[in-house]
Amino acid sequence: MTDLAIEATGLIKTFGETKALAGVDLAARRGSVLAVLGPNGAGKTTAVRILATLLRADGGTARVNGFDVRKQPEKVRESIGLTGQFASVDDDLTGMQNLVMIGQLLDLPKRAARQRAAELLAWFDLAEAADRVAKKYSGGMRRRLDLAASLVGRPQVIFLDEPTTGLDPAKREDMWDVVRSLVSDGSTVLLTTQYLEEADALADEVTVIDHGRVIAHDTPHGLKRVVGGQRLTVRPANPAQHDELVAVLRAINGSSPADDGRGTLTVPVDGDDVLPDVVARLRAAGIAVEEFSLHLPSLDEVFFTLTGTRSRDHDEEALV
Amino acid sequence: MKKRFSLRHALVLAKRNIIKVTRTPEQLIDVTLQPVIFLTLFLYVLGGAMSHGSPHTYLQFLVPGLIGQTIAMSSISIGQNMNADIEKGVFDRFRSLPIARSVPLVGAVLADFFRYVVLCVILVGFGYILGFRIATNPLDLLAALGLAICFALAFAWVSLFVGMTVRTSGAVQGVMFLLIFPLSFGSNAFAPTTTMPGWLQAFVNVNPMSHLVSAVRGLLLGGPVGAQVGWTFVWIVGMIAVFFPLALRGYIRRT
Numbered sequence: 001m002t003d004l005a006i007e008a009t010g011l012i013k014t015f016g017e018t019k020a021l022a023g024v025d026l027a028a029r030r031g032s033v034l035a036v037l038g039p040n041g042a043g044k045t046t047a048v049r050i051l052a053t054l055l056r057a058d059g060g061t062a063r064v065n066g067f068d069v070r071k072q073p074e075k076v077r078e079s080i081g082l083t084g085q086f087a088s089v090d091d092d093l094t095g096m097q098n099l100v101m102i103g104q105l106l107d108l109p110k111r112a113a114r115q116r117a118a119e120l121l122a123w124f125d126l127a128e129a130a131d132r133v134a135k136k137y138s139g140g141m142r143r144r145l146d147l148a149a150s151l152v153g154r155p156q157v158i159f160l161d162e163p164t165t166g167l168d169p170a171k172r173e174d175m176w177d178v179v180r181s182l183v184s185d186g187s188t189v190l191l192t193t194q195y196l197e198e199a200d201a202l203a204d205e206v207t208v209i210d211h212g213r214v215i216a217h218d219t220p221h222g223l224k225r226v227v228g229g230q231r232l233t234v235r236p237a238n239p240a241q242h243d244e245l246v247a248v249l250r251a252i253n254g255s256s257p258a259d260d261g262r263g264t265l266t267v268p269v270d271g272d273d274v275l276p277d278v279v280a281r282l283r284a285a286g287i288a289v290e291e292f293s294l295h296l297p298s299l300d301e302v303f304f305t306l307t308g309t310r311s312r313d314h315d316e317e318a319l320v
Numbered sequence: 321m322k323k324r325f326s327l328r329h330a331l332v333l334a335k336r337n338i339i340k341v342t343r344t345p346e347q348l349i350d351v352t353l354q355p356v357i358f359l360t361l362f363l364y365v366l367g368g369a370m371s372h373g374s375p376h377t378y379l380q381f382l383v384p385g386l387i388g389q390t391i392a393m394s395s396i397s398i399g400q401n402m403n404a405d406i407e408k409g410v411f412d413r414f415r416s417l418p419i420a421r422s423v424p425l426v427g428a429v430l431a432d433f434f435r436y437v438v439l440c441v442i443l444v445g446f447g448y449i450l451g452f453r454i455a456t457n458p459l460d461l462l463a464a465l466g467l468a469i470c471f472a473l474a475f476a477w478v479s480l481f482v483g484m485t486v487r488t489s490g491a492v493q494g495v496m497f498l499l500i501f502p503l504s505f506g507s508n509a510f511a512p513t514t515t516m517p518g519w520l521q522a523f524v525n526v527n528p529m530s531h532l533v534s535a536v537r538g539l540l541l542g543g544p545v546g547a548q549v550g551w552t553f554v555w556i557v558g559m560i561a562v563f564f565p566l567a568l569r570g571y572i573r574r575t
Contacts, residue, residue, distance in 0.1 A: 052416050077418040088409035092340040104332040105417050133343065149413060 005030045005065055005157050005188035006051060012059035013046050013212075020046040022212040023060065028188055028205070033179065035203035035220075036192045039303070043212040044192035045085060048161045051190070052082045065157050081150030081158045085165065087142040088149070091135040095126050095145050098134060099152055106153045113152075120148040124178075140171045147178065158182060160191040164198060176201055197296050200224065208306065215306050227297050227305040228268045232278065235264045235291035248281050264291065325420040333414075333427025338434060350397055351439035355390045356446050362386065362510065363450065370511070376451055383447040384464070384537035385509030387440065388529050391472040392504060394439050396496040398432050398476045399483030403492050406484075406574060422568050429476050436472045440465040455542045464539035467552060471532050474556040477563035484570025503529045528555035 006028040013021040021043045028034035036044050049055040051064055053073040062069045065079035082088075089098050096117055103113025121130045124144040129137065134145060143163070150158065160179070164172040179189055179202050193199055199206045200220040208216040208223070216223060224230075232252075236245045242263060249257040249267045252274055257265040272294055282289060297305070341347050362382055367375030402425070405411065414424050444452070444465070454461050482495045506520065507529040513521055524530050531551040538545030 054412060054415050074418050077416060080416065082412070082416040084409055084412055086409045088411075088413040090336065090340075090410045091408075092343045093336065097336075097339065101332055101336055102413070102417070105329055105414075105419050105423075107328075146409075 003030055004028065004063075005032075006034065006063075006190055008047070008051065008060065008062040010060035011047060011050060011057050011062060013043075013050065013055065013057050019212050021050075021057070021060075024209060024212065024214055025217075026051075026062075026190070026207055026214075028190055030188055031183060031186050032204040033183055033189045033191065033202050035199035035206045036190065036209060037194070037196060037199050037206055037302070038192070038209040039194060042209045044209065045161055046212075047209075048082075048159050048190070048192060052080055052159050053077055054082075078153075079156050081153065081155035083143075083147045083150045083158075083160050083163060085161045087146040089134045089142060089145050092133060094131050094133050095121055095137070095148075096130040098145060098149055102149050102152045108152075116152055120151060124148045140167055143167065143171075143175075147175075151182075155187065157188045157190070160189060162192050162194065165194065172198075196223075196227075196298070196302055200296055208302065210303065210307065215303075223302075224296070227302050229296075230269050230271065230294055231266050231297055231301070232269045232274070233264060233266045233291060233293045233295065234282075234289055237288040237290045239263050241287050244285055245282075245287055248278070248285055248287065251281065252278060269294070325422055325426070329419045329423045330426040330430055333424055334430035337428050337431030341431070341435070347397065347401075348435065348438060350394045351390075351435045352442050354393070355386065355439060355443040358390060359383070359386055359443065359446055359450070366510070379447065379450060379452050380541060381512075381537075382510070383443070383452045384540055385507075385533050387443055387464075387468050387536050388471075388507070388509050388533040389500075389504035390443060391436060391439055391468050392475055392500050392529065394435060395432065395472050395476045395479045396493055396500070397435075397479075398428055399479030399481075399492045399496065400489040401483075402428055402480055403483040403486070403489040406571070421572055422564075425480055425567060425571055428480070429473055432476055433469065433473060436469045440468065454540045456540060460539045464536045467535055467539070467549060468532065470556050471528075471552060474559040474563075477560055477567050480567040481563045481570060484567055484574055503527060507533060509533045528552070528559075531555060 004027050006026060008024065008026040011021045011024040011026075012019075024043065024047055026034065026036065026047065036047065038044050046055065050057045051062055051069060053069050053076050056070065064076045067075035067079065069076050090101070093101065096114075099117035099120055100110075100113045103116050104110065108116060118127070118130070121127045124147065126141060126144060126148070129141060134142060137145060147160070147163065163179070164175050167175065176198070179191065183189055189202075191198075191202065203220055206216075206218060206220055206223050207214055216226070218226065232249070234245060234249065236242060242265075245265060246257055249265055252267060252269060255268060257267040259265055275294065359382070363375055363379055367378040367382070370381075371377040411424065444461070478499070479492070479496055483489075483492045486492055486495060507524055507527045509529060513524050513530070516524060528551075531548050532555075535545050535548035535552050537543075538548060
C-alpha cells in the first residue's frame with residue numbers, strides 16, 4: 001500500500017467550451033493536510049468532485065486511499081467523507097435525523113447510528129439543536145452539521161471544499177481546530193481554500209491552482225518564502241505625513257512600500273520582530289496611524305508574485 | 321465492482337421521504353382532496369346524463385374508474401419532487417456514500433406506497449358515504465386496491481423517468497398530464513367502451529388503464545377478472561422493465 005492517501009495525475013475535465021482542469025497533479029501523504037489554493041473558478045471544486053467520485057475525469061488518473069476512482073468507486077466511497085461548498089444536509093430533517101440517516105446508509109445498526117449521531121452533535125456544539133429541523137439552523141450550524149455528516153463513517157480521507165468561506169473569524173478558528181483534531185486522529189484531509197492564511201494555518205503542503213493548472217506546489221513555508229512572507233500595512237492618521245511614513249517604512253529593510261493610491265502603504269517584512277522597531281520609529285517621527293497591521297499576502301498578491309498577473313474571480317466558471 | 325442493492329438502504333431513504341411529507345402535509349392534497357373533488361364532480365355533473373337520472377348506477381361504475389385515474393395522477397408528484405430534490409446538496413451526499421445508485425429512487429417509490437394507500441382509503445371511503453357498495457367481499461376489495469397500488473408503483477417509474485429527463489418540475493407535470501389524460505379518458509374508466517367509435521375502441525381495448533379499471537371493476541362488482549388482472553400485471557412488469565433502467569440512467573447522468 002502506498003503512503004499517499006490522495007494521488008492524482010494529469011486530471012483533465014472539460015465542460016463544453018470551458019477547460020475546468022487542464023492536467024492537474026495532486027498528492028497528499030497519509031495523515032497530512034493538503035490545501036488546494038485558488039480563486040473562484042480555478043477548478044478546485046471540480047478536482048474535489050472527481051476525487052470523491054461524483055464526477056468522471058475526461059483524462060488522467062486518480063487514486064484515493066489506494067483505490068482507483070474510476071475502477072473502484074465503491075471502495076473510494078467507503079473511504080471518504082465529503083463536505084461541499086454548499087451544505088449537503090436535508091433541510092426537512094432534524095440534525096439528529098440527518099446523521100442517523102447517514103449512519104444507517106453506512107450500515108450501522110440503529111442504536112449505533114443514534115449513538116454516533118449524538119457524539120458528533122455534541123462535538124460540533126449542536127446537541128441542543130439536535131431535534132430542530134436543519135431549515136431553522138444558522139449558516140454556521142448548517143456547515144457544522146454538514147461536516148458532522150461527512151464524519152459519521154470515520155472516513156480515512158476527508159474532502160473539505162471551502163469549509164470556512166462565509167464563516168466569521170471565530171467560527172473559522174473552530175473549524176480549524178476540527179481539522180487539526182481529524183488529522184491527529186490519523187485522517188488525511190484535502191481542503192480547498194481561497195485564503196493563504198488558512199492554508200498556512202493548517203496545511204502540510206499547498207498546491208496553488210489557477211485556470212485548471214497547478215502553478216505552484218510547496219510547503220506553506222516554502223510558498224511564503226517565494227511570495228515574500230508577511231506584509232505590514234500602515235495608514236497615517238494625517239494624510240499630509242504620507243512622505244514621512246514612506247521614509248520610515250523604507251528604512252525597515254530598504255524596499256519601497258507599495259501605495260494603494262488612497263494613502264495606505266504596504267511593505268514586505270521578515271517577521272513580527274520588526275514591529276517594536278517600527279513603532280518606535282513612528283513615535284520618534286511623530287506619525288500617528290489609523291491602521292497598522294501585519295498579515296500574510298492575500299491570494300491576489302500570491303498570484304501576482306507567482307504569475308505576474310492579477311487573479312480574477314472567474315465568476316462565469318464559478319459553478320463548474 | 322458495483323455495490324449490491326440493499327432494501328435496508330432503500331427503506332432508510334423511504335423513511336426520509338415520509339418524514340418530508342409529514343413536514344409539509346400539503347403534499348398529500350393529490351391523494352386526499354383531489355379524489356374527493358373528482359368523485360363529487362364526475363358523479364353529479366355526468367351521473368344524471370350517464371344513467372338517465374340515476375346517479376347511483378353511475379357511482380357503481382365510476383368508483384373503479386376513478387381509482388385508476390386518480391392513482392395514476394397521484395404518481396405525478398414523485399417525478400416532480402425528485403426533479404426538484406435532486407438539485408439539492410443532499411444528493412451529492414448520497415452519491416458520495418457507498419450505496420447502490422438506485423437506492424434514492426427506490427426509496428422514493430417505496431415512500432409513495434403510503435400515499436397510494438391513503439388515496440385508496442379516501443376514495444373508497446368517500447364513495448361509501450355517497451352510496452357506493454361492493455358486490456363481492458372484503459378480500460376482493462383488498463385485491464383490487466392492491467392491484468391498483470402495484471400499478472401506481474410501476475407507473476411511478478414513468479414519472480421518475482420524466483422527472484429525470486425534463487428540466488423543471490413544472491414541465492414534469494405538463495408531460496405527465498399529457499400522458500395521463502389520454503390514458504384515463506381514452507379508457508373505459510368513465511363510459512362503457514361500446515358507446516365509442518370503432519377506432520377509439522381499438523385504443524381503449526389495449527390501454528393499460530382499461531385493463532386496470534376492468535380488473536378493479538370485476539373485483540369490486542363481480543364478474544370474470546382473470547384475463548384483465550393478467551393483462552394489468554403484464555403492463556406493470558413491462559413499465560418497470562422499461563422505465564426503471566431509463567429512470568436510473570437519467571438519475572446517474574444528472575449531476
